[in-house]
Amino acid sequence: MNDSTPAATAPARKVTAALVGCGGIARSQHLPNLTRAPNIRLQAVCDVQAAAAQSAQADYGVPQMTTRFEDLLQDPAIELIVVATREDFQVPLTCQALEAGKHVYVEKPLADTPESCRRVVEAQARHRKLVQVGFNRRFAPACRAARRILLKRGGATNIYFRISDEYWNWGRANPPGVRVIHEVCHVFDLLRWITGSEAVSVYCASARADDEIYTLKFASGCVATIMNSGEVTCDLPKERLEIVTREPGALIVEEYTELRTYGCKDEPAVFRFAGHTHPESEFTHKLLFEKLGTGAVDAFRRMRWELRNQQEAGLLDGNDAELRKFMERSFPHVNYLVDKGWRAAVEHLADCILGRTTFDGAGPQDALAASQLAAAAIRSRESGEVVRLKQTT
Numbered sequence: 001m002n003d004s005t006p007a008a009t010a011p012a013r014k015v016t017a018a019l020v021g022c023g024g025i026a027r028s029q030h031l032p033n034l035t036r037a038p039n040i041r042l043q044a045v046c047d048v049q050a051a052a053a054q055s056a057q058a059d060y061g062v063p064q065m066t067t068r069f070e071d072l073l074q075d076p077a078i079e080l081i082v083v084a085t086r087e088d089f090q091v092p093l094t095c096q097a098l099e100a101g102k103h104v105y106v107e108k109p110l111a112d113t114p115e116s117c118r119r120v121v122e123a124q125a126r127h128r129k130l131v132q133v134g135f136n137r138r139f140a141p142a143c144r145a146a147r148r149i150l151l152k153r154g155g156a157t158n159i160y161f162r163i164s165d166e167y168w169n170w171g172r173a174n175p176p177g178v179r180v181i182h183e184v185c186h187v188f189d190l191l192r193w194i195t196g197s198e199a200v201s202v203y204c205a206s207a208r209a210d211d212e213i214y215t216l217k218f219a220s221g222c223v224a225t226i227m228n229s230g231e232v233t234c235d236l237p238k239e240r241l242e243i244v245t246r247e248p249g250a251l252i253v254e255e256y257t258e259l260r261t262y263g264c265k266d267e268p269a270v271f272r273f274a275g276h277t278h279p280e281s282e283f284t285h286k287l288l289f290e291k292l293g294t295g296a297v298d299a300f301r302r303m304r305w306e307l308r309n310q311q312e313a314g315l316l317d318g319n320d321a322e323l324r325k326f327m328e329r330s331f332p333h334v335n336y337l338v339d340k341g342w343r344a345a346v347e348h349l350a351d352c353i354l355g356r357t358t359f360d361g362a363g364p365q366d367a368l369a370a371s372q373l374a375a376a377a378i379r380s381r382e383s384g385e386v387v388r389l390k391q392t393t
């Protein structure tokens with residue numbers, strides 16, 4: 001037979017997924033990402049608050065909604081459950097999903113304590129399904145590029161990371177001093193991934209609650225300082241990573257938008273990364289970040305801060321729809337426009353489920369390690385002593 005007609009190709013299989021927890025991160029990331037990922041079909045959304053699930057269903061055209069998590073567990077078509085509730089429910093929901101034979105993507109921090117994280121480590125070992133924890137920064141294009149260069153240059157010897165924002169404005173429902181568990185966990189994970197090594201000691205110096213530094217030493221010999229502050233304003237860039245490499249030179253990642261190299265003769269001096277797309281903001285910021293780098297991110301941040309000052313002073317014209325839209329958050333916050341790897345992380349898990357690649361994300365063991373580091377940092381803060389970490393499994 002000599003048929004020149006191209007054979008009809010079967011559509012690529014997609015993973016059937018469900019999302020539980022339709023709050024802030026679901027609306028700013030998971031719903032837009034799960035409904036646009038080429039390898040995922042979002043079948044159902046679930047929230048204990050019916051209104052949250054209903055609006056997620058309506059806004060993103062999801063076939064089913066429910067307020068009962070059991071409905072997701074009982075649906076044999078659902079292969080993957082994305083859990084984005086809050087730490088108090090993430091462990092029990094993940095364990096139930098594993099027992100029901102589902103793969104899980106679960107938000108960080110997996111839990112408040114290492115003991116709770118360990119329950120997921122054990123459940124995964126029993127049920128042998130994939131579990132990815134939402135340490136998405138490992139999938140940020142800027143971080144992946146930095147790691148690629150680092151590996152060629154003998155690794156990192158000295159790291160500085162700043163993670164700072166208006167926690168005083170949005171995070172105060174949490175007890176003081178727990179930002180290290182909720183936010184800095186991302187940095188602990190990223191530094192373990194960058195150094196390819198475990199932290200052996202941590203020291204915390206605290207100026208006031210949620211405004212502190214941590215110094216860490218890694219088994220690789222690398223040392224790191226993390227500046228964590230929830231006491232700044234929204235015009236300050238939120239995250240900055242500086243790395244000294246073993247071969248003389250350095251790398252700086254600013255806001256996941258720009259990677260600058262120093263002393264790296266075979267690399268460009270500046271890499272720029274387009275922002276993360278969102279149905280409500282597909283092009284503008286992407287183009288600006290790619291062309292102008294962190295200067296464009298700074299401008300977005302400064303604009304929000306200045307507009308808020310004007311709003312508080314009663315100076316904003318009530319008829320200015322553009323400004324209102326920006327301030328009322330129907331335009332995604334700049335924190336969610338830079339590409340911190342959220343979509344690539346969940347697409348990676350779907351590819352693993354489809355057997356197209358092997359798992360390279362953060363698993364429950366990584367969540368446990370980050371949680372142990374946070375607990376050690378708190379012990380150091382309380383005792384004023386360096387805390388040495390035992391490597392446990």
Ligand SMILES: NC(=O)c1ccc[n+]([C@@H]2O[C@H](COP(=O)([O-])OP(=O)(O)OC[C@H]3O[C@@H](n4cnc5c(N)ncnc54)[C@H](O)[C@@H]3O)[C@@H](O)[C@H]2O)c1
Nearest residue numbers: 021022023024025047048084085086087089107108109134
């Ligand atoms: N990876 C990131 O960059 C990132 C960013 C922000 C938040 N997060 C994490 O995502 C998680 C959720 O944060 P958020 O800001 O979206 O919280 P949120 O409070 O805005 O939303 C949580 C939603 O889950 C629902 N919910 C709670 N318990 C439930 C249950 N048992 N069953 C069904 N629904 C339930 C709530 O009704 C709510 O709608 C947290 O762990 C947070 O730390 C991660």
